[in-house]
Structures are given as structure tokens and as C-alpha cells.
Amino acid sequence: MSGPQKSGVIVYSNNIKRLSDFYTGMFNMTLLRETDDFISVGDSDFNIVIHTPPIKIPEHHFNTVKIFLTVESLEDARGRVEKLGGEALAGEWSNPVFSVCNISDPDGNHIQIREFKL
Incomplete structure (x- = not known):
């Protein structure tokens, strides 16, 4: 995979390190990039x-998974939204x-939308 994916999750x-280890070990994904705030893993088809x-993530009422498109x-x-x-x-x-912002769908699920720069 070259450069950021156009869609993923x-x-x-x-505990980003623990979760990264899970996805790379479970699904044979590759570590793509790591900073203090995020770790990007994936393959040629999908990016997490x-x-x-x-x-702070509360125990309830927080969606910890968000797709990006x-x-x-x-x-x-x-x-349009x-x-x-x-x-x-x-x-x-x-x-x-790229530039990003967040929207929500009619059910309230948050989605990050990306506009790539030329």
C-alpha cells in the first residue's frame, strides 16, 4: 500500500499498542505507521x-469504531449530509x-470524511 488509504476504519x-498487536497478529496486517497518538495497520485492501x-472514553455511549471515507x-x-x-x-x-471533518449518519454514527489534496 502506498500512501494513506481512501477508506477504512x-x-x-x-491501549493502542495492544490493539495494534491484536490486528497484526490476528489478521496478518502490517504496521504502516506509528506515532504517539496513533498506529496505522493494514494490507493492500484495508486500513485500520x-x-x-x-x-476520555466513557464506559457507555461512546462509539469506539468510526469509518472513514x-x-x-x-x-x-x-x-449534502x-x-x-x-x-x-x-x-x-x-x-x-488530506483535510478531514466529521459527519453523522441518520442513526447518529460518526463518519470521518476525507478530501485528498492534489
């Missing part, structure tokens, strides 16, 4: 980003490769 964990949670335009996607019964959540983040 983010898994929040208080194991991330330190942005907030690529869109052509964050702005256009944020405009409410028409389709979802919600555009506050905030947008960027790195040198």
Missing part, C-alpha cells in the same frame, strides 16, 4: 487507524495529504 483505544481517543469536496459533502438526514459536525482538520 478508525478504532479508538486507551488505531487512535488515542480525543476525549473519501469525498471529492468536504464543502459539498457537508452541504443534512439533506440526507445526517448532520455536519463542527471542526475541520488538515495534514499535508
Whole structure:
């Protein structure tokens, strides 16, 4: 796999190393990148980003798995989401490769959407 995947899943964990060891050992995934805040594992078909949670994970009512998908335009996607019964959540983040923001589907599941930079 070369460069970041366009889709996959983010898994929040208080012990990212333990979870990384599980996915690499269980599914023969490869360690792709590791920082203090996240570990990326995967293969040519799928990427799992194991991330330190942005907030303290409560025992209940916190979705620790979040899919991420690529869109052509964050702005256009944020405009469409409410028409389709979802919600555009506050905030947008960027790195040198892509920009991201969060939306929720009609059931309240959070989804990270990514717009890759050319």
C-alpha cells in the first residue's frame, strides 16, 4: 500500500499498542505507521487507524469504531449530509495529504470524511 488509504476504519483505544498487536497478529496486517497518538495497520485492501481517543472514553455511549471515507469536496459533502438526514459536525482538520471533518449518519454514527489534496 502506498500512501494513506481512501477508506477504512478508525478504532479508538486507551491501549493502542495492544490493539495494534491484536490486528497484526490476528489478521496478518502490517504496521504502516506509528506515532504517539496513533498506529496505522493494514494490507493492500484495508486500513485500520488505531487512535488515542480525543476525549476520555466513557464506559457507555461512546462509539469506539468510526469509518472513514473519501469525498471529492468536504464543502459539498457537508452541504449534502443534512439533506440526507445526517448532520455536519463542527471542526475541520488538515495534514499535508488530506483535510478531514466529521459527519453523522441518520442513526447518529460518526463518519470521518476525507478530501485528498492534489
